[in-house]
Structures are given as C-alpha cells and as structure tokens.
Amino acid sequence: xxxxxxxxxxxxxxxxxxxxxxxxxxxxxxxxxxxxxxxxxxxxxxxxxxxxxxxxxxxxxxxxxxxxxxxxxxxxxxxxxxxxxxxxxxxxxxxxxxxxxxxxxxxxxxxxxxxxxxxxxxxxxxxxxxxxxxxxxxxxxxxxxxxxxxxxxxxxxxxxxxxxxxxxxxxxxxxxxxxxxxxxxxxxxxxxxxxxxxxxxxxxxxxxxxxxxxxxxxxxxxxxxxxxxxxxxxxxxxxxxxxxxxxxxxxxxxxxxxxxxxxxxxxxxxxxxxx
Amino acid sequence: xxxxxxxxxxxxxxxxxxxxxxxxxxxxxxxxxxxxxxxxxxxxxxxxxxxxxxxxxxxxxxxxxxxxxxxxxxxxxxxxxxxxxxxxxxxxxxxxxxxxxxxxxxxxxxxxxxxxxxxxxxxxxxxxxxxxxxxxxxxxxxxxxxxxxxxxxxxxxxxxxxxxxxxxxxxxxxxxxxxxxxxxxxxxxxxxxxxxxxxxxxxxxxxxxxxxxxxxxxxxxxxxxxxxxxxxxxxxxxxxxxxxxxxxxxxxxxxxxxxxxxxxxxxxxxxxxxxxxxxxxxxxxxxxxxxxxxxxxxxxxxxxxxxxxxxxxxxxxxxxxxxxxxxxxxxxxxxxxxxxxxxxxxxxxxxxxxxxxx
Numbered sequence: 221x222x223x224x225x226x227x228x229x230x231x232x233x234x235x236x237x238x239x240x241x242x243x244x245x246x247x248x249x250x251x252x253x254x255x256x257x258x259x260x261x262x263x264x265x266x267x268x269x270x271x272x273x274x275x276x277x278x279x280x281x282x283x284x285x286x287x288x289x290x291x292x293x294x295x296x297x298x299x300x301x302x303x304x305x306x307x308x309x310x311x312x313x314x315x316x317x318x319x320x321x322x323x324x325x326x327x328x329x330x331x332x333x334x335x336x337x338x339x340x341x342x343x344x345x346x347x348x349x350x351x352x353x354x355x356x357x358x359x360x361x362x363x364x365x366x367x368x369x370x371x372x373x374x375x376x377x378x379x380x381x382x383x384x385x386x387x388x389x390x391x392x393x394x395x396x397x398x399x400x401x402x403x404x405x406x407x408x409x410x411x412x413x414x415x416x417x418x419x420x421x422x423x424x425x426x427x428x429x430x431x432x433x434x435x436x437x438x439x440x441x442x443x444x445x446x447x448x449x450x451x452x453x454x455x456x457x458x459x460x461x462x463x464x465x466x467x468x469x470x471x472x473x474x475x476x477x478x479x480x481x482x483x484x485x486x487x488x489x490x491x492x493x494x495x
Numbered sequence: 496x497x498x499x500x501x502x503x504x505x506x507x508x509x510x511x512x513x514x515x516x517x518x519x520x521x522x523x524x525x526x527x528x529x530x531x532x533x534x535x536x537x538x539x540x541x542x543x544x545x546x547x548x549x550x551x552x553x554x555x556x557x558x559x560x561x562x563x564x565x566x567x568x569x570x571x572x573x574x575x576x577x578x579x580x581x582x583x584x585x586x587x588x589x590x591x592x593x594x595x596x597x598x599x600x601x602x603x604x605x606x607x608x609x610x611x612x613x614x615x616x617x618x619x620x621x622x623x624x625x626x627x628x629x630x631x632x633x634x635x636x637x638x639x640x641x642x643x644x645x646x647x648x649x650x651x652x653x654x655x656x657x658x659x660x661x662x663x664x665x666x667x668x669x670x671x672x673x674x675x676x677x678x679x680x681x682x683x684x685x686x687x688x689x690x691x692x693x694x695x696x697x698x699x700x701x702x703x704x705x706x707x708x709x710x711x712x713x714x715x716x717x718x719x720x721x722x723x724x725x726x727x728x729x730x731x732x733x734x735x736x737x738x739x740x741x742x743x744x745x746x747x748x749x750x751x752x753x754x755x756x757x758x759x760x761x762x763x764x765x766x767x768x769x770x771x772x773x774x775x776x777x778x779x780x781x782x783x784x785x786x787x788x789x790x791x792x793x794x795x796x797x798x799x800x801x802x803x804x805x806x807x808x809x810x811x812x813x814x815x816x817x818x819x820x821x822x823x824x825x826x827x828x829x830x831x832x833x834x835x836x837x838x839x840x841x842x843x844x845x846x847x848x849x850x851x852x853x
Contacts, residue, residue, distance in 0.1 A: 225617050226567040226759075226771065230577035251577050268570045268578050269769055271761045273787065297787035311577045432790075459786045461759040461776075464614050468756030468778060472792075474811035 228266045228313025229253045239374040242293050249286040256284040259346035260483050263316025264463050270302035274460045278342040280349035290342035318463045319482045327425045328357040335364045337430025343455045355387050362389040366410030370403035414441040421446020429455045452486040499671035501691035508687045514542045515683045522589035550637035551595045555752035563775045572767040590627045597824040599630050600649035601752030603656040607817040627676040630657035640825030644707045645715035649822040664699045720841035725810040730848040738797030740833035745777030747827035753820045
C-alpha cells in the first residue's frame with residue numbers, strides 16, 4: 221500500500237453523481253498522494269468519526285490522482301450513510317489499493333464476458349474501461365448487466381455509450397418494471413441474457429460480480445456455454461475491517477478476502493465456500 | 496534464535512537478580528497478586544510488588560503486545576482543509592518478566608502472524624522489538640486446566656521464543672539466554688551466575704518427562720483432532736453439539752493468547768476530535784461477519800464453533816502462525832460458560848459418528 225498501516229491518505233470530494241435514490245458516485249481527488257491500482261482492487265474510505273469501509277474502485281486505472289467509487293446507502297451502514305451526507309469540497313480518508321484485482325493481462329487474446337448484477341457493476345467498471353482502453357489485446361468483449369428495476373440502474377451514461385460502441389457488446393435487463401417505467405429494453409433475470417449469445421466458451425474468460433444469490437445461476441449458464449470454473453472470476457464481498465489480512469473478519473477457509481482476494485476463480489471458491 | 500547459553504542461578508538469588516532489572520531503566524511488567532489467588536501482569540516499580548508463587552494469570556501477558564484496545568491514530572477535523580491525523584507515540588522499551596511457556600509459544604504465533612506474514616503490522620512489531628521476554632518455566636502444571644503437554648512442545652518448558660528462560664530445578668534455576676536482548680540481562684546478572692552443567696539439563700529433562708507423564712491430564716489429544724479437522728473428517732453433529740453448549744459470549748477467544756481478531760472503529764471525543772481504534776473481537780459473536788447489507792456469513796453457534804476449530808486446528812492455518820492456534824494454556828476451559836473448552840472440543844471432534852449415536 222502507498223501508506224503504512226492504518227493512516228489514510230487525504231482525498232477531496234471533487235464531484236458527486238446521484239446514480240439512483242440510494243447510490244451515489246464520488247470522485248475523490250488525492251491531496252498529496254497518488255493511488256496506482258489494478259482493475260478489481262479496492263480501497264477503504266474513511267469518514268472520520270463515522271468509520272471506514274471497503275469499496276471497489278470504479279474508475280479507470282489510467283488515472284491515479286483521483287478515483288471514483290459508487291456507494292449504496294444502507295440504513296444500518298454508518299459509513300455508507302455518512303458518505304451520502306458529504307458535499308463537494310469535503311475530505312475523506314483513503315487507504316489502498318487493497319486486494320489482488322482481476323488479472324486482465326493474463327486474459328489477452330481471449331473473449332471476455334463481464335456479468336454484473338445490480339451494485340456489482342461498479343466492481344467491474346474499472347475492468348470494462350481497462351478492456352476498452354486496451355481493446356486490441358482482447359477478442360470479443362461482452363457485458364451483461366442486470367438490475368432489479370429500471371430505477372436501480374447505475375452508470376446510465378456509460379451504458380448508453382457502450383450500447384452504441386462497436387467495441388463492446390452490451391446487453392441489459394431488468395428483473396421487473398412498472399407501467400410507469402420508461403424502459404423498452406429486456407425484462408427478465410440476468411440469466412436470460414445468456415441464451416441468445418453466440419460464444420466460444422473454452423476461449424472465454426468470465427468476470428462476474430453481483431449479489432451472491434445470482435452466482436449459482438450464472439455459474440450454471442457459464443458452464444452451459446463451455447466456460448471452465450478456472451476461467452470464471454468473481455469478486456467476493458465480505459465483512460472487512462482492516463483490509464490488510466489481520467483482523468480476521470473476511471477470512472473464508474484459509475483465505476483472507478481482503479488480501480488473497482477479493483477476486484477468486486470459481487474453482488477456488490468451490491473450496492472456500494463451506495466456511 | 497541463537498543457541499542458548501546456560502547458567503545456574505541459586506534460587507535465593509532470584510529476587511536480587513530481578514531487582515537489577517529495574518536498573519536498566521525500562522518498564523518492568525511482572526505477575527502481581529493484588530488479592531490472594533488473583534494474578535495480573537502489571538507494570539511494577541520494584542521487586543516487592545512481584546508475585547513469584549503463581550500458576551498463571553487469567554489474562555495473558557500477550558495483552559502488552561496486542562492490547563485489548565489500541566489507538567491507531569487520533570484525528571482533528573478542520574473546516575475547509577484535510578483533517579489532521581496524529582499517529583500514536585512509539586512504544587518504550589520494556590521487560591516482561593515471569594512469562595509462562597504457553598504464553599511464550601503464543602507470542603511466537605503472534606510474531607509469525609503479525610511480523611513474518613506480510614504485510615507487517617508495524618504497531619505490533621514496534622512493541623515486540625522493544626520487549627524483552629523473561630520466561631519462567633513451569634516446574635509443575637500451573638493449574639489443573641493446563642494441557643500444554645498435548646500441544647507440540649508449547650510447555651511446560653519453552654523450547655524457543657524467549658530471550659531469557661528460568662527453570663527451577665531443585666534448589667537452583669537453570670537460566671538460558673537466547674538472544675542479544677537476553678545477553679544484556681546476562682551481563683546484569685553476571686556475578687550471580689555460574690555455568691550450567693550437563694547434569695542440570697538432564698535433571699530438568701527428567702523433571703519435564705515426569706510432569707508430562709504424571710501430572711497433566713493427557714486426554715486432549717490435540718493431534719488427532721487436528722488430523723480430523725484438516726481432513727474435514729468431523730461428524731457434522733459434533734459442531735451442533737459444541738454449538739448447543741456455546742453462549743456466543745466470546746470469552747474463550749478474548750482470553751485466548753493466540754486469538755488475534757479485532758474490530759476497527761472510530762471513537763469521537765467531541766464534534767471535531769476523536770480516535771480510530773482497534774479493539775479485540777471474537778468470531779464466536781453473532782455479529783462478527785455481519786455486512787452492511789445485514790447478511791451474516793456464520794449465523795449459527797454451530798457454524799461459528801466449526802470456524803473457530805478450523806481456524807485453530809486446521810493445517811491450513813499452521814503456516815500463518817508457525818503453530819496450531821492452541822498452546823494449551825487452558826484459559827478457555829476456565830472462561831467457558833458451557834463446558835466446551837478446547838480439550839472438550841477436541842474430544843467431540845474426535846468422536847466418530849457411530850460412537851456419538853450410541
């Protein structure tokens with residue numbers, strides 16, 4: 221990490237974007253330091269007095285003097301609530317980068333399938349941006365994004381751009397919609413986006429982030445398409461306190477999600493999940 | 496650790512020797528007995544405050560290396576500019592005197608976990624580097640709850656991990672100096688010491704054998720439990736049985752000298768000032784794995800009992816601590832509101848399904 225131990229770097233809130241009623245994206249500019257990171261790595265953000273919590277870095281790794289994180293506010297979450305109260309110009313503390321990230325450089329020459337459910341999209345946004353910035357190194361890049369309702373969708377600008385882009389196949393769905401919703405796209409669970417895809421399974425690496433309930437169904441679809449468990453990469457969530465593999469909260473079997481993860485292949489997860 | 500150099504100290508010279516520790520100008524922490532039977536390790540000003548006749552303290556002296564509560568930094572919020580962050584003062588030099596071998600073994604585990612295993616925990620490392628450990632080997636089990644004899648050499652005499660070790664053998668102490676920090680103490684005690692003989696080592700070995708064979712309850716059989724946990728060969732009913740007797744109070748892990756888990760939180764002093772602290776935590780508590788979403792990864796006593804046993808006994812974790820997560824100090828037996836201290840846990844783990852059913 222850039223800073224030893226528990227001392228956070230200062231960052232200024234430069235921009236706040238309302239994504240949904242419960243999700244905001246914060247652009248944080250570092251005061252003195254930089255934070256070079258890999259896609260899929262995370263950092264902790266402190267609102268001093270409220271505490272500290274881990275968040276995936278959602279911005280492109282091309283920029284290290286500022287990062288973006290998207291935060292869903294949970295009623296019981298003291299840190300997420302405090303973050304949502306911040307205004308542009310306020311300061312937060314940042315520690316990181318933490319964790320392993322997605323080994324995107326190992327995926328060169330392959331088809332990439334990104335599957336994001338709900339608030340999982342921020343965790344893969346850095347990877348999507350990286351893939352697009354290094355587009356020639358990869359074959360087909362496909363994004364499947366599912367949200368609960370049209371109102372729960374984040375990164376509407378990005379998604380609109382990706383839908384138009386010849387460089388990425390972007391398929392979206394919502395689980396359900398109301399009469400009032402202005403949504404003429406696909407309706408159905410994220411798994412329904414797999415069926416029409418023409419994929420070269422053995423040549424494909426999948427990046428999958430979403431709520432845990434989604435995983436078994438997505439794994440089944442990926443296997444159906446011929447993607448091996450070793451080529452399915454997940455970013456796991458766990459309760460984390462220290463972010464440096466010591467406090468014990470995120471331990472799963474013999475792995476620390478914060479240190480050995482948060483990215484694991486499904487082959488690894490099969491060994492870990494029971495604990 | 497370098498090969499220890501060994502000397503003899505007459506038993507009656509122990510107090511004068513300890514008195515000289517205070518001349519080093521460092522903080523001395525030693526066992527004290529503020530009330531009969533209650534033993535606490537505390538900073539002491541002189542040898543008269545020290546309790547020499549004791550088994551072990553309920554709260555392990557590892558608390559001076561890994562305190563139950565510790566300030567990570569203090570902050571002050573300032574309008575219009577970044578908050579001011581002040582790290583804690585570096586720790587001062589100190590001597591921990593009278594540490595039992597089980598706790599020495601626990602400190603070796605902590606060293607492995609916090610220092611050898613990256614990333615280094617610098618707060619722990621700084622304290623550890625400035626601490627001299629003087630071990631007091633057990634000449635008899637410290638309590639009837641002791642089971643270090645089942646724990647691969649964690650006691651009743653320390654094999655490593657100390658700077659100085661004193662073993663009472665008959666009327667004299669065998670004194671081993673193992674490190675540069677220990678050498679400093681040796682120079683202090685020089686005129687009280689005589690070179691140790693082969694016979695003295697042999698006598699201690701005989702005494703150790705006699706203790707292990709006759710004075711300890713040997714039924715923990717940790718090794719067999721470790722094999723079962725490592726091989727994931729435990730009857731699932733065993734976890735339910737252990738869980739049924741667990742009150743989720745966390746006392747076992749709070750008192751365990753090997754347990755390292757902690758929570759990190761902010762403690763505001765007022766509107767603008769406060770501290771970020773870390774505080775001892777326990778995987779036996781229901782909320783230990785609770786996420787902001789409300790999801791709890793290990794929601795039942797049984798699932799937490801299994802995790803606790805896995806973390807302490809599985810070979811997977813051996814590497815991270817250089818030992819299994821139990822040194823046989825027996826504190827969990829004393830603390831448990833139920834009947835599930837580590838030896839009982841081991842027994843239930845070892846029990847095959849058929850036997851349990853009958």
